[in-house]
Amino acid sequence: MEDRENYNPNTVRLWRAYKTAKEMCMDRGYNILEDDTTLTLDQFKDKFCDENGEVQRNRLNFSAEPSEDMMRKHALPPTKHNPDPAPSCGRIWVEFNSEDNVGLKHLREYMGHLMQDNFYVGILITPKPVTGMGLRLLRSLSSTDAGPPGGIEVFVEQDLLVNITKHELVPKHVLLSREEKAQLLERYRLRETQLPRIQVTDPVAKYLGLKRGQVVKIIRKSETAGRYASYRWAI
């Protein structure tokens, strides 16, 4: 690591949040350039800072396309009416908000933008937590059809300073596709309600953008067995 004393702390924070956001999208299966996740602070500064050394947050926004793998993972089973359904994933838009307080108004604007440009999911990264009413709006979005089909996720910059999945105590979480989930339930003769659960508000679940009903495989290291897999049903 270089000498960070010379940099504005705000720049360093944003650099780290940006890298984590990119890594997060990559771990979810979007097409992200490898270079973006290994960006050095100098490169970041050259790319996104104006002449005063201030980071221009609107330059940080990016969109990403899902990769082939991800499309396969999110494929829906074909039905009679729809023999070739579109996978339940799509383009993502990641926006770094510069407002101090994000309220209903901003969320509505953001939703409008997502809908207009046909994004499937949106991630909003804010410097401060969203207001209470904003959280309520986000909660109500999941139960109604308003907003983009994949929903909106909001992260606070603070939470993205460190990529939590890189920590040694955090085991690897792998999302299972519908098919894999069916196989799992078949193999162990389970109903999905009989699986252990994970909350969708769990930090790793939020990182992976889990939706209710999805199943993750958690692979831990084990002294006796080498590797040990367990499964969690997101709720």
Place this chain on the structure above:
Amino acid sequence: MSHDVVEIDPEEEVSTNAPVARPVNKRNLDTALKHARMLEIRKRIEREILDSVEILISFPSSTDADPKRPSAHDAAQFCKLVKDFQPSDFQELIEERNISGQCGYALCPRPKSKAPSTAKKQCVWTDNGPEIVDRKMLEIWCSKDCTRRALYVQAQLNQTPAWLRQGGIDDEIELMVDKAEERPQIVLPLRPKEVAPQPAKQEAPANDADDIAAAWLARDDALAALAMERGEKPGPLSRDDEDNEHLVTNTIKERVGNSEPPVAPSLARDAQSHLAIEGHVPRSDRKAAKDGDGDSENSEGEESDWDLDLS
């Protein structure tokens, strides 16, 4: 509740995939439905509050509206929307309005005031001397008057969330009327208590019978009010009684003390009263009965004053 229902295995009950068309314990079904309805109502109301806040962010309808004299339509709508709020919801409405740069009072079209400087903490002079407050606190309202008006409304809001409010409590929101600016301090709305029936001593004894009748009437009124507060009929229904779903089928009766005055105990009443120990008369024939039984001391049906509980 029928008695010939099949008891459900608790394991099966947990599963959500189980087929529905099975003989189900009616009581369990009722309970589940009741709770599901309550949740549904709660969700609906939360959604309504969210919608209300979104409407109120872009209030009032015209830019030259006067917060002192809001148009009748605006005022009526404001009162209607705000009625289901809790004070915390109202605070959030103020916060949302501030984010969009408006004065916190929803009937005021002016922008919020600017603090004298951009420092994070600022010193202001109040009645209690200088005070250091956040800059945010200074940038909520456009004027003192709006503060007063908004807090006047907030003070009237019900603390209980709207989905728990019982029927029968008539909470109309009242706006601060125009003359308020002459009043020096905030006057909270008065909720007059119901006048308790007077002991009626100062009246002449001539209309004694009338007084007694009035007192009985007042008592009936009070009982009716109590019943209404419990959500019983008659009276406006509480929210979750919309489908007359009652899990508790027992009717509650107000316990009214019987009208006979208590009588002081007298010695002459009972011949054995001299044997009583704090009101209890020990039976004198027990020993004799025991002796008659002989030595069967642990016979089953035997009564004794004491009991050694070995189990």
